[in-house]
Amino acid sequence: MSDRPMKRILVTGSAGQIGSELVMVLREKYGNDNVVAGINRTQPSERIKNSGPVEVCDIRKREQLDDVVDRYDIDTIYNMAAILSAVGEQKPLLAWDVNMNGFQNVLECAREKELVRVMNPSSIAAFGPETPRINTPQETVLKPRTMYGVTKVAGELLGDYYFRKFGVDVRGVRYPGIISSETPPGGGTTDYAVAIFYEAIKHGRYECFVREDTVLPMMYMPDALKGLMDLAEAPVEKLEHHCDFNLASMSFSAGELAAEIKKHIPELEVTYKPDFRQAIADSWPQSIDDSAARREWGWEPSFDLSSMTKDMIEKLSAKLL
Ligand code: NAD
Ligand code: AKB
Numbered sequence: 001m002s003d004r005p006m007k008r009i010l011v012t013g014s015a016g017q018i019g020s021e022l023v024m025v026l027r028e029k030y031g032n033d034n035v036v037a038g039i040n041r042t043q044p045s046e047r048i049k050n051s052g053p054v055e056v057c058d059i060r061k062r063e064q065l066d067d068v069v070d071r072y073d074i075d076t077i078y079n080m081a082a083i084l085s086a087v088g089e090q091k092p093l094l095a096w097d098v099n100m101n102g103f104q105n106v107l108e109c110a111r112e113k114e115l116v117r118v119m120n121p122s123s124i125a126a127f128g129p130e131t132p133r134i135n136t137p138q139e140t141v142l143k144p145r146t147m148y149g150v151t152k153v154a155g156e157l158l159g160d161y162y163f164r165k166f167g168v169d170v171r172g173v174r175y176p177g178i179i180s181s182e183t184p185p186g187g188g189t190t191d192y193a194v195a196i197f198y199e200a201i202k203h204g205r206y207e208c209f210v211r212e213d214t215v216l217p218m219m220y221m222p223d224a225l226k227g228l229m230d231l232a233e234a235p236v237e238k239l240e241h242h243c244d245f246n247l248a249s250m251s252f253s254a255g256e257l258a259a260e261i262k263k264h265i266p267e268l269e270v271t272y273k274p275d276f277r278q279a280i281a282d283s284w285p286q287s288i289d290d291s292a293a294r295r296e297w298g299w300e301p302s303f304d305l306s307s308m309t310k311d312m313i314e315k316l317s318a319k320l321l
Pocket of ligand 1: 081
């Protein structure tokens with residue numbers, strides 16, 4: 001296991017909800033030229049294009065990955081390329097291909113080239129209906145019902161295997177639903193918790209695709225970025241877990257979120273028309289025990305429902321109005 005510093009980073013999936021913001025905070029910390037934004041088909045933001053290197057890098061194509069890693073002397077990969085839960089249920093084979101075969105390419109590249117670190121997010125989708133839903137423990141039943149969840153559990157296990165068998169320093173957190181204002185989410189079940197802000201500001205109404213009483217764990221983007229970057233910097237000898245850290249911040253129902261937004265936009269009208277994503281939401285936890293992350297690397301979120309809502313409305317109003 002290496003204590004070498006992370007100096008040159010590739011972020012795969014840089015046009016996505018998290019990757020698009022992660023690239024910018026990593027560039028601030030490590031220098032613009034030292035953070036390569038890897039994209040697939042979707043173009044990255046102007047901010048990303050104008051501030052540093054961008055390369056096409058489909059993680060299913062090992063030669064593309066190797067080429068970027070070699071040319072830029074990459075030592076760390078943040079693998080943010082993925083197919084999320086809702087799209088994954090429409091295209092399960094694609095979800096397997098990207099989330100498993102693609103991730104294994106990342107791991108093999110890291111093993112062969114002796115990279116310093118691989119960061120690979122997991123998700124609350126790793127849990128399933130047999131998992132305790134309240135204060136879900138770190139060690140618990142992992143029997144998801146979605147293809148996305150299957151790939152997340154397998155990805156956690158594969159990452160831990162590469163750590164123990166080959167000494168590749170792979171780390172990851174089980175993110176809850178991420179709420180953010182920069183890039184809309186890419187086809188998950190928790191997307192309603194972002195879409196409601198856009199629709200509230202633009203149209204004053206929103207038709208929500210889960211029931212009003214649906215409670216899920218969520219997190220605001222600044223906490224999500226800080227969490228992953230803090231884990232990446234944590235001393236390896238302090239870590240008992242590696243690829244599967246539970247991570248919590250806030251939990252609320254769709255109705256509670258609507259009520260909080262109405263404090264700022266009183267005219268907002270929300271209706272509820274559950275679709276296939278309701279069953280996915282019902283199979284996931286409502287709240288998460290993240291004591292392992294707090295103990296092993298000092299995780300502590302900053303935002304709650306009220307401060308997140310205020311900040312989202314300020315940022316999105318400036319962008320949309
Ligand atoms: P996203 O869907 O917004 O972005 C994923 C990006 O990956 C997209 O830009 C897509 O074009 C790209 N991509 C797809 N196939 C690719 C391929 N073969 N090669 C390279 N790029 C490819 O996803 P996100 O929300 O930014 O998620 C990033 C990571 O965080 C994923 O591992 C996801 O499972 C995890 N996560 C996200 C959330 C959330 O709420 N956003 C919650 C839990 C976990
Ligand atoms: C999804 O809903 O698929 C993601 C996740 C919680 O992993 N946002």
